[in-house]
Amino acid sequence: MIGLNIVYPVAGTVFLLFALLGVRARRWGNAAFHALLALSLLVGDRIGDLGNGALVLSLIAVATFGRMRARRTDDILAVAPRGNALFVPALVIPAAALIGTLLFKQMPALIDAKQGTLVALTLGVLLALAICYCWIRPALSAPFREGLRLMDDIGWAAVLPQMLASLGAVFAASGVGEVVGGIAGQAIPQGSLIGAVIAYGLGMALFTMVMGNAFAAFPVMAAAVGLPLLVHGYGADPAPVAAIGMLAGFCGTLMTPMAANFNLVPAALLELKDRSAVIKAQVPTALPLLAFNILFLWLVIR
Known part of the structure; x- marks a missing residue:
């Protein structure tokens, strides 16, 4: 069955090529960072929790020591003008x-239903x-030299979404959602749908601002309010609860420096004097x- 077994090797191979190009250019810090990412994607499921933990700490060490450097602007590939047709591959x-x-x-017999979107996205990139x-x-x-240039400009923040999503899974597994749910249950008036919706929407935005990623906030707020109150308590359809909840979380992404890859990196690339200008x-x-989003979710459920 096709699933992550095609996604991870493709992504790992790309980062491995980035690492080799970094070695060729004597950009040792960047090469080490990309090699560690390639190792994680290619053999992460074979080295166990301890090995993956060591990989994460190594990534942090490389980023912290400040050995990663942005690529010079004169390295940009020159392409003959082709007008708006150049958008075609991107839209594919x-x-x-x-x-x-x-x-x-x-x-369902050929493609893992849970990973269908990622498989389709990977095939789209290859196409x-x-x-x-x-x-x-x-x-x-x-293409790989240009991809490396972009990755070098973004730097360590490129892996922030994955790290924060993992943090959300850790929070959910440790029972943070249950604790938040208990607090929310005491604060929300009994039988108040609008109160539950506001708590869920605001909670998604606020937790996203703290964690920097809506994917990290979702497991916590789904376990705290989304499932027990909205889905089980009021019989809401899980699909709009999840989708609109994520949209509420993305509103928090727009307002936090923790979402460094969205809000701080653009300010640095544009050389803005105010690092918070984007926010x-x-x-x-x-x-x-x-x-x-909060109003829309309330109208959908009621």
Whole structure:
């Protein structure tokens, strides 16, 4: 059955190529960081919890020592002008992800239903890469050199979403959701649907601001309010509860420096004097959007 067994090798191979290119350019810190990521993706399921823990600590050490450096702007690949047609390969990826997700649901014997979207996304990336090779005809290493340049500009923050999502799973496994649920149960008036919806929506936004990622906040708030109160208590459909809850969490992403890859890295790349400039620009959008998501979820459930 096709699932993560195709996603991880593809991603691991890409990071391995990044590491080799980093060694070739004598960028030792960047090469070590990407090699550790490649090792995690390629053999992470074989080295156990202790080995993966050591990998994570090694990644932190490489990032903390400040040995990672951004690539020079003169390394950018020059491409002949092709107008808006250059967007075609980029649009192939989301199109393949959408079509593949819907199509793979009809192939439960071939594609792991839980990983259908990731499989479709991976195939979309490979298809877009093939289109670029056939159409633009760059050097074999060109896409990976450009990918490495982008990864070097982002730096250690590239792995922040995965780290924070793992943190959310740890919080859920340690019972944080149950504790938060107990507090919420005491604070929400008995039988108040709007109170439960507000607690869920605000909780998703606030926990996302603390953790930096809605994927980290979701396990906590789903266990605390989403499942026990909204789904089991009021009979809400789990799909909109999860989807709109994530949207509420994303509103928190717009307002926190913990989401460094979204809010601090762009400020650094644009060389803004105020590191919080991106967050300040997003808050006027995030707050009304959060209120709308809470209202929308209430209307869906009631």
